[in-house]
Amino acid sequence: MLIQPIDIFVYAWLIVALLSAAYVAWDQFNGNPEPAVMKWGFVLTTLYMGPIGLLLYVMADKEPQPGGHEEFIKPLWKQGVGSTVHCVAGDATGIVVAAVITALVGLPMWVDLIVEYTAGFLFGLLIFQALFMRKIMGGSYADNVRRSFLPELISMNCMMAGMAPVMIYLMMGRDMRAMWPGEPLFWVVMSLGIVAGFAVAYPVNVWMVSRGMKHGLMTVREDAHAGHYEKPLSDAGGMHPDMQMAEPSAVSTQPHDRAPQGQTPMVAAKHTNHPMGSPMQHMQNGATRPQLVAVTGFSLLMLLAGMTLPSAFFNLRLTAEEVGGAIMPPGMIMTQETSAAAMLDMAAVDPRQVTASYGLDRQGAQTLAPRIENGVKIFDLETSVIRWQILPSISVNAYAYNGQVPGPTLRFRRGDRVRINVTNRLPDSTTVHWHGLILPNVMDGPAKITQAPIENGQSYSYEFTAVQSGTYFYHSHDHVDRQQALGLYGALIIDPANSADEIAADHDYTIQLQEWLVRDGLTYPAMPMEGGMPNYFTINGRAFPLTDTIKMKVGETVKIRFIGSSSGFIHPMHIHGGPFLVVARDGETLAPAARFKADSINVGPGQRYDVIWTALKAGKWMIHCHISHHTTNNNAEQQGGGGLMMDIDVAGDPKI
Structure with a gap:
């Protein structure tokens, strides 16, 4: 159901994301020459990032023509894309799963952030790095965990530093449907958060690729003539993209003394005639200790800022269970002190x-x-x-x-x-x-x-x-x-x-006053506060020009019962065509000596006034609130007015 204009974008994004991921999956597993872990990495990243993931795949990894993958993926910026894709595929999977679970369990947002970070880091390190890359990296699982720990920590810190503020701002802003996994908006906000995380993590991944700390893109081919696998390789291991392994027996077992410009020296793995998936190479870390300390420390500062600064503007103690689905009125001020109960009272009525x-x-x-x-x-x-x-x-x-x-x-x-x-x-x-x-x-x-x-x-x-x-x-x-x-x-x-x-009168009419706040098809309770000010006003459930008309004749009287049924606004009600007599207030009939004439009376919330108006002249005489804004419809007049207006149509000789 389309509830807000943004929902058009939400559904379009989700459809494009699914189609993009389906295309990448089809293309990857039908000919793009690289390891399965990177195939799945691009599929998952495209599922999470939609058309942006598709764009990255086409521009950085999709083989442009048969046999051209090795040359195509040489540039360092593309290697950085591959490294970041691998990071996002693992880390984001852990983050998304954790976000769903914490929302369903009902954990507050600050706990959710910690759980998401922990789950993303562990899934990325233990599954996507140490496990899925084991055959490529070589060595034992424990060795791979140890070697991957620092690169994964740096990358995850940067990714979460980008994701956290975007998710908090979009989830805990006006439209808090984004906090609940059952709402499509939740998945789009997660997607946008992952896009932000990718953008922040990309530069550091490029640097780690150039220093030999992480793998980038790779090429793996099957040699149909030789009956074994040819492994031309270009990856974060730093093996020169021009070095292709046509025959395992022909691969040099000596380390390369020179590396491509902008990359550090690497050591080529010893290869024998193993099936695809055998260890390809061991990497040498080309970063200095001061560089590692500086980059790691800076990534931790970024993470700390991304996780904590939003707490100055949002109430991170709230849970998705408490406020998921609430949509706040435009312009309402929400702070870290705004409670879930306050938000729910001010939220729009759910059209569903x-x-x-x-x-x-x-x-x-x-x-x-x-x-x-x-x-x-x-x-x-x-x-x-x-x-x-x-x-x-x-x-x-x-x-x-x-x-x-x-x-x-x-x-x-x-x-x-x-x-x-x-x-x-x-x-x-x-x-x-x-x-x-x-x-x-x-x-x-x-x-x-x-x-x-x-x-x-x-x-x-x-x-x-x-x-x-x-x-x-x-x-x-x-x-x-x-x-x-x-x-x-x-x-x-x-x-x-x-x-x-x-107190007798020829006619008896009750006027009940109300204010409404309607924005983008949603109705919010009108309140005298920021973001809660009304833009429509009704008498007995209708706004002028659809309010009633009281029909009278010259000389007749009407008892009008004003009821302050509004909950937060005062309305000075005025009748044209002569003064009226106030005969009762708040249900109590006034003694004859206490009755008084007036042409306007302030009707506050909860107040009631009974007045007697006599038709002295023929014509159309208005009853209206004397606050001019209250006689408009969404700030504009229709047929001479709007809102709290109605007519008394007095028949008779207009000359009288």
Whole structure:
């Protein structure tokens, strides 16, 4: 599933990598004249590095024409490619296997880095160097381990110095799907890390080849006429590329006194008529002790920097199990102190968790009719992840009650006994708080304070008697910073026991306010913080110009119930066409002497205001937030505005 624009590149890269590796494997094992260990080295490296591995193979190792391999691979830069390929094939295999295991086990990133380095070094040294190269290098397995230790250490240090910061930056940046092996992005990030490791390790491998410390590319041929193997050799052992072994009996057993320019003297191995895979040569280390100390020390400093500097910018205590799959909003500041819980609360809704999609024909805040059992009014609420359309071309991935944003309006009378059954279908636990109500403490709803959170698949029943009347609302009180911002709220209207106590109006309309953050098709919980600022705003789940229109006649009144259902922003709500009368605040009806006229009122999170507006003149009169940015859609106006705007359409003589 394509979740982010980067996913197009991810899938393309993986496909190209597989095709490139398949081509290299086919070409290597169908004629390219070199030892099997290098064949597999190029296949694995191309699998890990994709088209870059293919490019290196074609440019440095693929025989250009029959019989031309020996001459083609002579240049030192190509020998360095062969040496680095051999390093990457072994080390990267150990690193990749270790990365998968540590992620599945749930180890923190700092431990993961140590395990990856150790696994890569040991696999490269004990398997790809000492074991797979034993027949080529000659000597015992223990001898090969000893001879390969220092070159492998230097090469691995440089490779990990390049890999570690790239992997950490890409895995622990915005898109932390890269931390989890089950995500395609993980494999592309590993691939890019290996590319960086190859680039850093290449120069030192060229130097080690020139000093006779490591093998480079080699040529191995079968002489069909003689019935034995011809071994023209060009490799890190330093044997001159022009020296070809046509007949084993003709090979000189004397050491060469002169070496090609730029290479150190080497000693040719004694050869007899052995099958392919017999020891080809022993190498002489042409590096001085100060050079070895300097290069080794510098590689260790590079490794230390690559492994530790990222800890100043990222929380390396996090595990893939904790945050793998989370995608952070653009611009959010994350530091080494940012916890996994904070990241998960701020992360985008995973589109793969959406269980239903609704178009513009679906309305939010619909009044939910209760069923009555033994005199108790029973309401059923179910949470789920849905796709909700707020504009013709814009949908949000929302948390919803009963597939609505806002959730259903619950309406009953003072004195009613009510029971609300809540079933949770979210990926997170949840609870419900009945904002402003006087009820038993155990029914209040704060998670882990008055009740255990409702886990996925579980249900919880809230039951109480309504002892108040007025405008209230309900909302999540578990992961509230996330869940309320994603749509888990709804109006709670409690009518007076005596209808005569209601402040009368010709029309009754509830306005619930919300903010949304939508980037690249993903929905994040809008928050007043870096990276969390909203770019869409809705009234009752729609943005202008798709918000409702209240139709009235001159002289009629409308009671507008403003509910601050947003979780982090204040909205100064303004009505055109004359002042309104504030008659109730936070569910409490104001005494006649305390009522006041206004044309704007600040509606903060959790606040409610009931106002009476009288249609004095015919025409279209706006209701809108007086923060101008809140009346735009993604910073732009549509048909005169956007976001928190709606119309009152008053019919009558416009001259009145």
